[in-house]
Amino acid sequence: xxxxxxxxxxxxxSGGPTSVINASAYGVIRTALDxxxxxxxxxxxxxxxxxxxxxxxxxxEEDREELDKLMYTPSSALGxxxxxxxxxxxxxxxxxxxxxxxxxxxxxxxxxxxxNDSMDTCNKISKYMKKVGYECRVMGVPKTIDNxxxxxxxxxxFASSAKYIATSIMEVAHDTVVYDTGMVxxxxxxxxxxxxxxxxxxxxxxxxxxxxxxxxxxxxxxMEKFVADVTKVYEEKHNCIVAVSEGIHYADGSFVSExxxxxxxxxxxxxxxxxxxxLASIIKDRLGVKTRGIELSLLQRAGAHVASGTDISESxxxxxxxxxxxxxxxxxxxxxxxxxxxxxxxxxWEDKGEYVCHTKLFPLSDVANYEKHVPDEWINxxxxxxxxxxxxxxxxxxQGETPMKKKNGLPDFAKLKxxxx
Numbered sequence: 151x152x153x154x155x156x157x158x159x160x161x162x163x164s165g166g167p168t169s170v171i172n173a174s175a176y177g178v179i180r181t182a183l184d185x186x187x188x189x190x191x192x193x194x195x196x197x198x199x200x201x202x203x204x205x206x207x208x209x210x211e212e213d214r215e216e217l218d219k220l221m222y223t224p225s226s227a228l229g230x231x232x233x234x235x236x237x238x239x240x241x242x243x244x245x246x247x248x249x250x251x252x253x254x255x256x257x258x259x260x261x262x263x264x265x266n267d268s269m270d271t272c273n274k275i276s277k278y279m280k281k282v283g284y285e286c287r288v289m290g291v292p293k294t295i296d297n298x299x300x301x302x303x304x305x306x307x308f309a310s311s312a313k314y315i316a317t318s319i320m321e322v323a324h325d326t327v328v329y330d331t332g333m334v335x336x337x338x339x340x341x342x343x344x345x346x347x348x349x350x351x352x353x354x355x356x357x358x359x360x361x362x363x364x365x366x367x368x369x370x371x372x373m374e375k376f377v378a379d380v381t382k383v384y385e386e387k388h389n390c391i392v393a394v395s396e397g398i399h400y401a402d403g404s405f406v407s408e409x410x411x412x413x414x415x416x417x418x419x420x421x422x423x424x425x426x427x428x429l430a431s432i433i434k435d436r437l438g439v440k441t442r443g444i445e446l447s448l449l450q451r452a453g454a455h456v457a458s459g460t461d462i463s464e465s466x467x468x469x470x471x472x473x474x475x476x477x478x479x480x481x482x483x484x485x486x487x488x489x490x491x492x493x494x495x496x497x498x499w500e501d502k503g504e505y506v507c508h509t510k511l512f513p514l515s516d517v518a519n520y521e522k523h524v525p526d527e528w529i530n531x532x533x534x535x536x537x538x539x540x541x542x543x544x545x546x547x548x549q550g551e552t553p554m555k556k557k558n559g560l561p562d563f564a565k566l567k568x569x570x571x
Contacts, residue, residue, distance in 0.1 A: 155285065156187045157258025159473070160201065161209075162194035163226040163293070164233075164264035164271065168307030169314075169454040170465040171263060171293045172227045172564070176220035177469020178261045178291060179209050185477060188259060192571055197231035198262070198271055202247050206255065211569040219564035221462060222554035224454035227566055230264075235271050238278050245278045252279075252286060255571065259287050259476050263469070265294035265305070266519055269484055273514035276482045287476040290484035290514055291469050295451045297346035300520035301512035302486025306468055307451070309461035309547035312350035314453035315339055315393075315446065316548070319351050322444065323360035323391055331440055332388040334380055334433050338426035338445045342397040343367055345524050347450065351393035352536035353544060362390050367397040368524050369533035371406050376429070377436050379534050384439065396425055455561065459550020464507060471509040483511040491546060505546035 161178045163171060175193075182191045193207040194200035207228065209217075220227055238245045251257070262272040269290045276288035292299050297308035319337060326333050339348040345366025354360040362383045365371060383390040398406050407425040426443030434441040468485045475483065492504040528540040555562045 154187045155258050156189060157256045158190040158192060159188050159259035160192045160194055160257050161261045162197045162200065163228050163230050164197040164262060164268040165230060166451060167225040167230055168293055168295050168451050169224040169310045169457045170307050170461050172220040172223045173462050173465035174263050174291050174293060174306055174469040175227060176217060177466040178473055179217060181470045181473040192255065193228040196229040197233065199231045199233050201251050202244060204251055206571040208569050208571045212566055216564050216566060219562065221466060222454060222552055223563040224452045227564060235274055238274060248275060249282060249284055252284065258285060261289050261291055261472050263291040263293050265296065266299060266521060269514055270518040273518040276514060287481035289472040289476050291472045292484060292486060295347060296341055296344055298344040298521045300517050300522050303489040304487060304547060306461060306465035308346060310457040311347055311450045312353065312544055313458045313548040314450050314456050315347060315350045316353035317456055319354040319361050326389055326391065334384060334390045334439055334441045336392045336394060336426040336430045336443045338394055338396055340450060341367060341395040343521055345395045348393050348395040349524055349536045349540050350544060352540060360391060361393050363392045363534045364536050365394045365398050365534060366524055366529060367395050367399060368529060370401040371398040380433055381437060394425060394429065454552065454554060457552040458548045459552060460547055462552060467509055475511060480511060482514050484514055484517045486510050486512045491542060
């Protein structure tokens with residue numbers, strides 16, 4: 151361990167929440183509370199905006215029993231934000247304010263729990279603190295159901311959403327065949343530029359074929375080919391289930407979604423949605439068959455009731471490793487995963503698979519603003535299905551169940567006091 155650095159720690163959450171993001175936050179909070187050299191633990195209300203606005207929760211005031219429930223509580227318990235910080239060389243205003251807050255509370259440890267843009271924020275803060283000579287160890291804790299962070303094998307949050315998607319498709323598949331009238335069902339999954347979540351639909355085909363066609367943004371979309379693909383499946387089966395990513399686009403880069411112009415988020419990303427209904431309407435007009443569009447929307451990232459046990463434990467481990475790394479003198483990194491998988495997992499992973507996961511540090515400058523895409527070799531030549539390589543990759547990640555406690559038959563989620571410092 152390096153020379154002891156005494157001071158407070160701030161943990162903030164940013165970007166879209168997941169069903170396990172609080173497990174990572176709890177990993178940070180619990181480890182920090184137990185560390186002798188960390189004098190106070192603060193939670194930033196609404197991410198970096200909470201730091202800028204001096205809205206910090208005193209985590210020492212929380213009941214241990216309620217903190218324990220964070221392991222199985224979805225969404226961002228501390229509050230999140232989508233706040234794009236300017237480059238400090240262009241405008242130092244935010245950075246000077248952050249430094250002021252850090253000095254006020256003697257903050258020497260800072261953890262930011264989020265995805266690509268959050269790692270960019272983390273990277274900028276780390277570099278600025280070094281530039282001005284303020285000793286503060288900074289560590290990114292990954293979170294994104296999109297699974298698109300560079301370097302790490304996978305991201306906390308992805309596995310639970312993947313499990314939710316696969317489970318939901320299996321359930322929907324049973325529902326669509328109860329009548330003899332035939333149906334085409336379009337299921338829209340999240341994923342702007344990377345199709346990891348939509349690829350999870352392939353997991354629903356492990357025991358039997360439930361999802362017939364899968365379209366990712368990694369391949370250009372062709373409407374006429376899509377109609378032909380659906381027509382072929384429907385003529386063979388009198389039924390067709392399709393999974394599409396919200397971010398599928400034409401060859402010119404324009405989004406297929408008719409809702410693409412509805413606005414942007416705080417980082418300038420297009421707000422997508424309405425794709426499933428749009429495609430269902432097109433198929434109904436072209437084929438004259440019964441159709442249904444299903445947009446999973448927030449359900450896929452809030453489904454803590456079907457969270458992956460593996461995802462929960464790894465998310466906590468990421469937060470814990472972040473604090474331990476900072477206590478050892480590390481800074482300017484993101485905690486990620488390095489994994490080993492048996493080559494013979496296949497669809498029967500529970501019976502014969504071997505999976506080992508270790509935490510690993512990745513430089514923030516390498517991670518920030520880079521997107522990891524589904525490998526092309528995991529997509530079939532037609533661009534409408536997912537191959538076995540993805541199954542071998544994702545199947546071990548969704549193993550295990552949540553030990554979530556319930557009260558009166560319903561989830562007993564954490565209820566924090568949120569006492570301001």
